[in-house]
Each structure stands twice: as C-alpha cells, then as structure tokens.
Amino acid sequence: MRPRIALLSRNAALYSTQRLIEAARQRGCTVRVLDPLRCALKVAPGAFELRYRGRPLPRIDAVIPRIGHSVTFHGTAVLRQMELMGVATPSTADAILSARDKLRCHQILAAEGIDLPVTAFGDSPDDTPVLLDLVGPAPHVVKLNEGTQGSGVVLARDAAASRSVIEAFRGLYASFLVQEFVAEARGTDLRCFVVGDEVVAAMQRRAAPGDFRANLHRGGKAALARLDAAEQAVAVRAAKRLGLGVAGVDLLRSNRGPLLLEVNSSPGLEGIEAASGLDIAGRILDHVLGLVAVSRRRVARPRRVAAG
Ligand code: ADP
Ligand code: MG
Numbered sequence: 001m002r003p004r005i006a007l008l009s010r011n012a013a014l015y016s017t018q019r020l021i022e023a024a025r026q027r028g029c030t031v032r033v034l035d036p037l038r039c040a041l042k043v044a045p046g047a048f049e050l051r052y053r054g055r056p057l058p059r060i061d062a063v064i065p066r067i068g069h070s071v072t073f074h075g076t077a078v079l080r081q082m083e084l085m086g087v088a089t090p091s092t093a094d095a096i097l098s099a100r101d102k103l104r105c106h107q108i109l110a111a112e113g114i115d116l117p118v119t120a121f122g123d124s125p126d127d128t129p130v131l132l133d134l135v136g137p138a139p140h141v142v143k144l145n146e147g148t149q150g151s152g153v154v155l156a157r158d159a160a161a162s163r164s165v166i167e168a169f170r171g172l173y174a175s176f177l178v179q180e181f182v183a184e185a186r187g188t189d190l191r192c193f194v195v196g197d198e199v200v201a202a203m204q205r206r207a208a209p210g211d212f213r214a215n216l217h218r219g220g221k222a223a224l225a226r227l228d229a230a231e232q233a234v235a236v237r238a239a240k241r242l243g244l245g246v247a248g249v250d251l252l253r254s255n256r257g258p259l260l261l262e263v264n265s266s267p268g269l270e271g272i273e274a275a276s277g278l279d280i281a282g283r284i285l286d287h288v289l290g291l292v293a294v295s296r297r298r299v300a301r302p303r304r305v306a307a308g
Contacts (some may be wrong), residue, residue, distance in 0.1 A: 003029045003292050009066040009086045016269040048085050059294045062088040066266045069148045088291040090245025096265040102145050116260045118180040123221035145175035150215035155254040169192045183250040189214040192235035192249045193272050199232045201276035222275045231258045
C-alpha cells in the first residue's frame with residue numbers, strides 16, 4: 001500500500017514544501033498539502049473527524065507539520081486532531097507549542113541540565129531592576145518571547161538601554177525575556193538540523209556586518225559547520241526532550257561550552273541544503289516512512305491481552 005503523506009502547510013510554493021513533496025514522490029508516496037486554515041474538526045469521544053475544504057479527508061498515514069508562526073494555534077489544533085485520529089507525525093502538537101514559546105522551551109531544557117544564556121522573565125515594572133540583577137551586568141539581549149527571524153531581538157549595551165527596551169516592550173504588552181549577551185559568539189550561531197536521533201547537517205550562520213543577529217532573514221551568511229561531540233549531543237537531546245523528530249536546534253559557541261538558543265520546529269530547508277549539499281528533505285521522508293512502518297506493524301499485531 002502506497003504511504004499517504006500530508007504536509008500541513010499554508011504555502012505549497014515554499015522551497016521547503018516543494019522539496020518535501022519531491023522527496024515523498026521519489027519514495028512512491030502519495031502526498032498532498034493541507035492548509036490548516038481549511039480544516040474543520042469535529043471533536044467527540046470516539047468520533048473525531050476532519051474535513052478538508054468541506055470534504056472528509058481520505059486515509060493519511062503520516063503528517064509532516066510545517067506550521068508557520070502566524071498560524072500556530074490553528075496548525076497545532078489540526079495536528080493534535082490528526083494525532084488523535086492515529087496519524088503518525090515526527091513532531092507532536094505539544095512539542096511544537098513548547099518549542100515556539102522560548103521561555104517554556106528554556107525551562108524544560110534547563111531542567112534537563114542543558115546550558116543556555118542566563119535568562120530572566122517577569123511581569124511587573126517594579127521587577128525591572130530584579131530582572132537585570134538576575135541576569136547580571138550589561139550588555140543584555142532583550143527579546144520577544146515568541147519572536148522569529150531575529151525581529152524583536154535587541155542588544156542593550158548598558159543597563160539604561162535595557163530598562164528602555166523593557167519599558168517599550170511592556171508598553172506594547174509583549175512577553176519578553178532578558179538574557180545574558182554571549183559576546184564571544186561574535187555574531188555567529190550554529191544551526192543543527194536534527195532528524196530522529198541524529199544531526200544530519202549543521203551550518204554556522206554569521207551576522208551581516210554591524211549586526212549581532214545571525215538570522216539568514218536578517219542578511220546573515222551560512223557556511224557548513226563541523227560540530228564537536230558535545231554540540232551534537234546537546235542538539236539531539238534538546239530535540240528529543242521536546243518531542244521533535246525534525247528540529248533546527250540553534251546553539252551559541254561560548255567560553256563555557258555550547259549554549260542552547262532556541263529550537264525551531266519547522267526549520268527551513270533552503271539554507272541548510274545549500275550549505276551542506278545534502279538531501280535533507282530525503283532524510284526527513286526516510287524518518288517519517290520509518291514511523292509509518294512502525295505504526296503499521298502495531299496495527300497488524302494488536303496488543304495481546306493477558307487471559308484470565
Ligand atoms: P529569533 O527567534 O528571532 O531567531 P533568537 O533568540 O534566535 O531569536 O535570536 C536571533 C539571533 O540573535 C540569534 O541567532 C543570535 O545570533 C543572536 N542572539 C540571540 N540571543 C543572543 C544572546 N543571548 N547572546 C548573543 N547573541 C544572541
Ligand atoms: Mg533564531
């Protein structure tokens with residue numbers, strides 16, 4: 001039986017979506033792109049339903065979530081519904097939600113013993129001096145908790161600048177984190193692309209001159225990177241602990257070893273495939289087809305119930 005794969009994505013024209021479609025077809029799968037905003041869900045015990053553009057969805061073996069930041073709520077709701085209906089996925093809805101919330105992600109991973117830039121969070125204006133005290137001396141990085149592509153990430157060179165940025169974010173009712181600035185990373189970070197239990201490729205991103213943010217969307221440049229054993233281990237552990245089978249784990253190289261910066265649940269393929277020359281889409285499909293094989297075996301061989 002041909003595996004039937006769905007890509008949960010708003011935009012079939014994106015490079016990453018196109019590459020996943022191509023890799024799925026090369027492996028003999030039927031593949032279709034589902035826009036999460038066109039899924040209607042029925043929630044009832046034993047009678048979950050999903051209609052796509054008004055029509056019942058045919059059998060799907062696995063879904064590959066590619067959920068953009070603007071549709072996190074709808075995307076994860078649809079993905080959770082698919083999980084409840086028995087569709088295999090490399091990353092669960094809850095894992096995606098944990099990754100997208102930087103504070104939650106940091107709390108979960110710090111509890112696991114994974115090192116990260118010292119991070120503080122608080123709500124009250126009265127606590128601004130407390131946040132700065134918790135993080136330590138400036139410079140600080142103040143960032144939106146759910147920002148992306150480097151926007152809303154600000155370097156404050158002294159405590160007065162930190163206080164101003166914090167006031168501005170508070171004035172906008174935005175959730176933000178205050179962090180230690182890791183100067184020795186010198187405007188670079190590492191994007192470790194994890195599939196399953198392995199880093200399949202890694203690149204070092206370097207910020208454009210005059211910037212400290214290495215995001216490619218901010219003009220950063222990428223080059224193939226070699227990770228040491230500690231970096232590989234942190235990347236794999238972080239993805240695994242969050243429950244992401246596909247993840248872009250970003251690390252900073254610091255004097256005290258690799259620091260976890262963030263975990264992306266829908267990492268782009270264009271930059272990493274260009275930097276590595278590898279077929280990362282193919283690696284993702286192989287991983288997903290492995291999950292399909294496991295779930296088919298489980299269905300074929302129902303759990304035995306002890307007699308008597
Ligand atoms: P986004 O989700 O917007 O990508 P990040 O937290 O990943 O936000 O920050 C964007 C970039 O800014 C990172 O890739 C890194 O280059 C730089 N950066 C972020 N936080 C720090 C920090 N604490 N110290 C040094 N550089 C940082
Ligand atoms: Mg980032």
